[in-house]
Amino acid sequence: MTSTIVSASSADTSNSKPRRQRRLVGDRRRQRWGWAFVGPFAIVFIGLLIIPLVYAFFLSIQTTTIATGTSFTWLKNYAQAFADPIFLQGMLRVVEYSAVMIPAQLVVAIAAALVLDNLTNWFSKFARVMIFVPYAIPVVIGSLMWGFLYSPTMGPATSIFGLFGLSAPDFLSQDSIFGSLVNIVTWQWSGYYMIIVYAALRSIDTDIYEAARIDGATNFQISMRIKLPMISSSMVMIIVFALIGTLQFFTEPTVLRNVAQSAIPPDYTPNMYANVLAFSYNQFNYSSTIAFALGVIVFIFSYLFLFLTRKQNGLK
């Protein structure tokens, strides 16, 4: 912000020397104000983000073992992390979750937003709120609630399936935990993404729809051929959000682990692995390495995705 102002003002006053000097003094003063405004944020930013990050990195290039103490090992931990079957398996798992969960959330969000955008009655307002409600429930509470719903003895599934003479599937077994977690996340986040899509749809100029109708387009065609392409940039944003969230998958499996310990090992996702390494196995150094390695991978994935979709997201 300050640099823009400085360059702009020095550019248009470069002709007269005394005036320029006066201006420069003013610029410097102005810069001071700029720093004063940025200062509080900068202190919090440096104190609560930069310093902890540097410290974590510092930890990650050391090795402390229970038996031999602490020593600098530079990138050895990283080499170990990228060859660690638990970390790699965890990464593979969150990539699988991304492949299923993100499309699921996107489809639900877009379908709901398109329908709501076409309706204009009281029901649309009501439905909008109801679809958004799961997002307003804290993730931990939502996961606990689903934990009870999935429970074979207390959940409704047993009695519902019982009505048809069937036995309910065990939602918390090792085979079905994947689907159970996908369901929780989709339930929780689709409403939030729906609001983003809906807001983007509302900002489209309605003249375009009129023009399309004159050309003979049906409502469905307008949705598919006009609305969707025009909100592609919001969809890109949603996918980036969901991608980052899913690669850092933590809360839902951690909460559900209380009721499904053998289906969800403590190192189920990379984030959970970092957590258990630090706080159960006392490996703060290796935990920092895992956290950093995960951060780098999330960065690469997000960057790659934004690069590949540069045409749709308008960031060219």
Next chain:
Amino acid sequence: MPIALLSRHIARAVGGTNLGPRFLTLGKTQLSHTHERKSHLMKKRIVAAVGVFATLAAALTGCSGGGTASASSCTNTIVQDGAPQVTVWAWYPAFQDVVDQFNNTHTDVQVCWSNAGQGLDEYSKFSTAIQAKTGAPDVIMLENEVLPTFTAQNALEDLTSYGANDVKTNYTAGAWKDVSSGSGVYAIPVDAGPVGFLYRKDIFDKYGITVPKTWDEYAEDAQKLKDAGFSGVIGNYQTNGTAFNVALFAQAGAELYSFDSSSPTTVGIDVDNAATVKVLSFWNDLIQKGLVSADDSNTSDWTTKMVSGGYASYIVASWGSGYLQGASGADEDAVWQAAPLPQWDAKNPVQVNQGGSSFAVTTQAKDKALSAEVAKEIFGTQDAWKIGIEKGALFPTYGPILNSTYFAEREDPFFSNQQTNKEVFIPAAQAYTGYTFLPFQTYAYDQQTQAFSAVAKGTKSPTQALTDLQDTLVNYAKQQGFTVK
């Protein structure tokens, strides 16, 4: 810079307009105006803003530094204000009363107690404090299975130089071995978990089953119950039962681990042997036949099944009845009784223990001698133990109370006034000889759970699972810099 890209992007996607440049222009014009005309006024405002910020920063740092202010954070009230205080972390039930009893009877020292969470919650706080080299309490309650984890980190004092051996004769041999390593004593025992066989007498009677004395009889009873049309199963094999599995293996003669704090870089791991294979195969056989379930323990489903007749018996330590009594949805006509644990060889019975905890003195303790005194004395009187037994349902390791007729003849209303201590748990506690755990026991437990889950699910044979578990643990130990015997 994805973050910058993203923020631009959010602005576009949500508002449809890019807010960035407009905001900058606005900022520029406003700044030049304020600069020309109102700089003095601005200065005052800035000073005020800085003041507010400084207060905020102070408040923030005040929060993070809260761990060191110990005196004001006691859960209990201090009786003798002038006496030196010893900080204690513990999560025993009814511990408040024990602390009050201690403080009322001591003028030289006062206990300042706080509950830092149960089990892993407390351990992770303790680990963080060890890492930070500050913030640990003087005396800490630890389960015996994690003592080597913390002695290996040099976080616990060896209490032999503070007179620990003077009170050795007060405790059972097994309890003392659990807190010792080599010649060192790293904690003072508090409670134990002698294992028994709790069973539903009403179900056993209804289907004409007698209480099994051996594991073979247990398997026969399981089959009989199934054949007689019992809707549940005789019992549950807990794949995630951490100390439970260690106890079952120990009963068959397995010594899984060895560790001696006098050579803290050496560990012994022997989870793949004839005894462990025998035990795991026995349970796997019952599971695959459907005679025993393999549900995760300590889940709400497991508790519900336990109290509502899903399982006809429960292999558990003395504290297990406390869980059963606290659970809702129990059968109204359920009749629970306790019996000694079934044996592999009825002629040479082996008694085992599941759980148990003790008080250790941390190396961060300010006054170590005084802290050791607290560790020795807080559960070192009959009065304290009466509170622990009656209000906290703890099982004592402290000899004078363990061997008293008061404790032996206590009748438990939950077991239809059966004298369970005398009949089952006291003999088990006295026959228990102690275990050794690993300095990375939490990791070993997590790996053990995964291995046994794979067995129960049928993806690994018991022998394969144990061989793999052995390899995993040995590799981990080597990676952590230990020499594996």
